[in-house]
Amino acid sequence: MRDSGSYRDGRLAQQLAGRIARDADPAATYRFMEFCGGHTHAIARYGIEELLPENLRLIHGPGCPVCVLPVGRIDGAIRLAAHPAVTLCIYGDLMRVPGAQGRSLLRAKAAGADIRLVYSSLDAVRIAEVEPTRAIVFFAIGFETTTPPTALAVRLAARQGLRNFTVFCNHVVTPPAIRAILDGPDQVRLDGFIGPAHVSTVIGTEPYEVFAGDFGKPVVIAGFEPLDVMQAVLMLVRQVNEGRHVVENQYRRAVKPAGNDRAKAEIAEIFELRESFEWRGLGVLPASGLRLRAAYADFDAERRFAIEDSPAKDNPACECGAILRGVKQPADCRLFGTLCTPETPIGSCMVSAEGACAAHWTYGRSRARRAS
Amino acid sequence: MTAKTFRRKIDIANGRVDLSHGAGGRAMAQLIDEIFVAAFDNEWLRRGNDQAAFEVGSGRLVMTTDSYVVSPLFFPGGDIGSLAVHGTINDVAMAGAQPLYLSAGFILEEGLALAELKRIADSMGAAARAAGVPIVTGDTKVVERGKADGVFISTTGIGRVPVGLDLSADKARPGDRVILSGSIGDHGIAILSKRRHLAFETEIVSDSAALHGLVAAMIEAGGDGLRVMRDPTRGGLAATLNELAQQSRIGFRLDEMAIPVKPAVAAACELLGLDPLYAANEGKLIAVVASAAADAVLAAMRRHPLGREAAIIGEAVADDRCFVHVTTGFGGGRIVDWLSGEQFPRIC
Numbered sequence: 001m002r003d004s005g006s007y008r009d010g011r012l013a014q015q016l017a018g019r020i021a022r023d024a025d026p027a028a029t030y031r032f033m034e035f036c037g038g039h040t041h042a043i044a045r046y047g048i049e050e051l052l053p054e055n056l057r058l059i060h061g062p063g064c065p066v067c068v069l070p071v072g073r074i075d076g077a078i079r080l081a082a083h084p085a086v087t088l089c090i091y092g093d094l095m096r097v098p099g100a101q102g103r104s105l106l107r108a109k110a111a112g113a114d115i116r117l118v119y120s121s122l123d124a125v126r127i128a129e130v131e132p133t134r135a136i137v138f139f140a141i142g143f144e145t146t147t148p149p150t151a152l153a154v155r156l157a158a159r160q161g162l163r164n165f166t167v168f169c170n171h172v173v174t175p176p177a178i179r180a181i182l183d184g185p186d187q188v189r190l191d192g193f194i195g196p197a198h199v200s201t202v203i204g205t206e207p208y209e210v211f212a213g214d215f216g217k218p219v220v221i222a223g224f225e226p227l228d229v230m231q232a233v234l235m236l237v238r239q240v241n242e243g244r245h246v247v248e249n250q251y252r253r254a255v256k257p258a259g260n261d262r263a264k265a266e267i268a269e270i271f272e273l274r275e276s277f278e279w280r281g282l283g284v285l286p287a288s289g290l291r292l293r294a295a296y297a298d299f300d301a302e303r304r305f306a307i308e309d310s311p312a313k314d315n316p317a318c319e320c321g322a323i324l325r326g327v328k329q330p331a332d333c334r335l336f337g338t339l340c341t342p343e344t345p346i347g348s349c350m351v352s353a354e355g356a357c358a359a360h361w362t363y364g365r366s367r368a369r370r371a372s
Numbered sequence: 373m374t375a376k377t378f379r380r381k382i383d384i385a386n387g388r389v390d391l392s393h394g395a396g397g398r399a400m401a402q403l404i405d406e407i408f409v410a411a412f413d414n415e416w417l418r419r420g421n422d423q424a425a426f427e428v429g430s431g432r433l434v435m436t437t438d439s440y441v442v443s444p445l446f447f448p449g450g451d452i453g454s455l456a457v458h459g460t461i462n463d464v465a466m467a468g469a470q471p472l473y474l475s476a477g478f479i480l481e482e483g484l485a486l487a488e489l490k491r492i493a494d495s496m497g498a499a500a501r502a503a504g505v506p507i508v509t510g511d512t513k514v515v516e517r518g519k520a521d522g523v524f525i526s527t528t529g530i531g532r533v534p535v536g537l538d539l540s541a542d543k544a545r546p547g548d549r550v551i552l553s554g555s556i557g558d559h560g561i562a563i564l565s566k567r568r569h570l571a572f573e574t575e576i577v578s579d580s581a582a583l584h585g586l587v588a589a590m591i592e593a594g595g596d597g598l599r600v601m602r603d604p605t606r607g608g609l610a611a612t613l614n615e616l617a618q619q620s621r622i623g624f625r626l627d628e629m630a631i632p633v634k635p636a637v638a639a640a641c642e643l644l645g646l647d648p649l650y651a652a653n654e655g656k657l658i659a660v661v662a663s664a665a666a667d668a669v670l671a672a673m674r675r676h677p678l679g680r681e682a683a684i685i686g687e688a689v690a691d692d693r694c695f696v697h698v699t700t701g702f703g704g705g706r707i708v709d710w711l712s713g714e715q716f717p718r719i720c
Contacts, residue, residue, distance in 0.1 A: 010703045047704020363706035
């Protein structure tokens with residue numbers, strides 16, 4: 001299987017690996033967090049850690065939408081789907097996310113709930129058009145990347161006057177999560193961030209300035225191709241060695257400093273920040289989640305169906321929270337690979353291909369643990 | 373059955389399957405006669421018994437059974453009928469056996485257009501004739517609308533194993549070579565592209581094919597150097613190699629660059645966020661072969677039309693964890709686990 005794209009060229013990877021090894025100070029250790037699940041997946045998929053020196057560690061961050069979704073929201077969706085009039089449209093990743101007491105949307109579907117996989121928010125709008133007697137609820141999830149398509153779906157439904165289309169909004173925003181990791185009680189040592197790729201195409205580079213400035217952490221925004229990740233690592237090593245801490249943009253081919261104005265305007269038209277939102281692993285973070293504006297209340301499933309957040313707890317032995325904060329690694333969890341596997345996930349990090357545990361299980365188990 | 377006469381021929385162009393076609397009466401007999409017997413025509417079916425009787429020589433027989441629920445029923449490169457014939461022949465052939473006879477059971481949904489059923493039956497008959505493996509007995513049931521999806525097909529296959537040959541999934545040994553007969557992912561992506569109305573410039577065509585001819589050539593070239601063969605259908609190459617690793621208590625080390633993937637399949641996988649290693653195949657096989665026999669087997673495969681792109685993609689290694697490890701084109705390494713989840717429902 002030859003990857004034709006030049007962003008996966010094995011020879012260039014070797015050259016970059018050589019440069020990283022040469023620049024990395026053998027007396028130092030480097031700990032960089034890749035925020036995004038897309039990066040976590042690329043790192044595991046292409047075996048990037050094998051190309052990095054022993055004293056450089058990549059720590060998986062919380063940028064996997066499925067992983068940070070709290071149990072209570074899944075339980076809310078399961079209750080909603082149990083309503084006989086409701087058709088719940090979801091992205092495939094959500095199917096196996098564990099709710100409380102082993103519940104999941106997959107099991108709810110088997111028990112008779114009308115839950116359908118869609119590949120786009122617009123698929124859900126289309127279902128609402130052709131099945132006017134069903135109450136179609138789109139389970140919206142994701143960071144700034146997937147928010148504009150949801151906004152577009154709401155706008156389309158509004159224009160068509162669809163009364164049977166609503167959105168169960170679980171969209172979250174990236175910067176508060178980075179702040180929570182840096183501000184949090186764990187005091188995880190991080191020497192820099194590989195910044196989000198697709199998220200940054202929407203929000204631009206400016207929102208990360210505070211982390212470089214106030215928190216003194218180098219940030220390199222990087223694409224999701226393996227060479228992007230390697231180059232970002234080299235740029236971070238150089239910033240650390242030179243004592244610099246600025247926001248650099250490795251992903252210039254897609255990310256502009258100001259982001260995408262049209263997408264940002266689309267989000268602002270439909271959504272507003274909630275006062276706070278719960279994240280699995282990070283807790284309740286202020287101004288970190290979105291909901292539909294009052295003008296679009298008719299399309300808000302939470303208002304139409306009175307979905308209550310149930311204060312459900314994670315399995316106490318599950319380390320997803322600590323893993324999402326970068327405090328622990330998947331193999332530190334005693335459920336990992338025993339009770340918790342991709343077939344029987346206990347924690348959300350084992351569900352999505354972007355989750356740290358699933359990535360480690362799928363691609364990484366053969367590697368020896370690296371020194372921290 | 374040929375003795376029966378019906379006043380009017382069945383209206384294949386406009387007719388639909390109704391509950392009488394499964395009720396055991398004249399309508400059912402006519403459906404069987406004018407669609408299935410006509411399509412599969414052979415001496416065993418013509419005798420009109422509820423079973424087929426045939427001579428068996430000495431030696432070991434293999435038997436396999438399979439069910440087909442693919443959606444859509446028709447796809448580029450095949451349909452549920454030819455797929456059922458190929459898939460069952462391949463399961464027999466993976467034991468190194470010469471396939472002899474097939475059976476076919478049909479579960480029809482009320483409302484299925486008879487024209488579609490005829491197209492499927494004709495395609496099955498053509499596939500069976502091309503492979504030289506007759507469908508000698510069958511069964512038809514009809515269920516109410518909504519209780520099935522058009523047509524489901526169950527098949528059984530019987531074959532004879534050449535004397536002295538004993539292929540089995542527990543026989544791979546460290547040092548053995550892994551040979552793949554051609555490009556992976558064609559079937560799974562062909563189905564998916566139809567289902568999701570993806571318009572690619574190059575149409576992706578299923579690789580559905582009967583592999584017993586290729587297998588016979590491999591046996592002739594490799595003899596008892598052949599340890600095990602399997603066709604990587606659902607779960608793809610990844611699932612098949614994990615199965616073999618578990619059953620033989622060994623590991624595999626693969627070279628990702630050596631695994632053939634068609635550019636259109638690779639591009640579609642990229643677009644859909646899928647890995648071709650997990651995508652289904654219906655006309656490919658993996659053989660684990662003793663290293664001394666590997667070159668001869670590979671050469672024989674490349675001479676066969678269904679093995680032209682055959683390649684050695686890796687080797688078996690001692691590993692009590694039974695990991696399938698791949699060196700990526702990028703220069704790193706990773707393990708290839710089983711598929712988990714439901715990426716590709718109802719592809720066969």
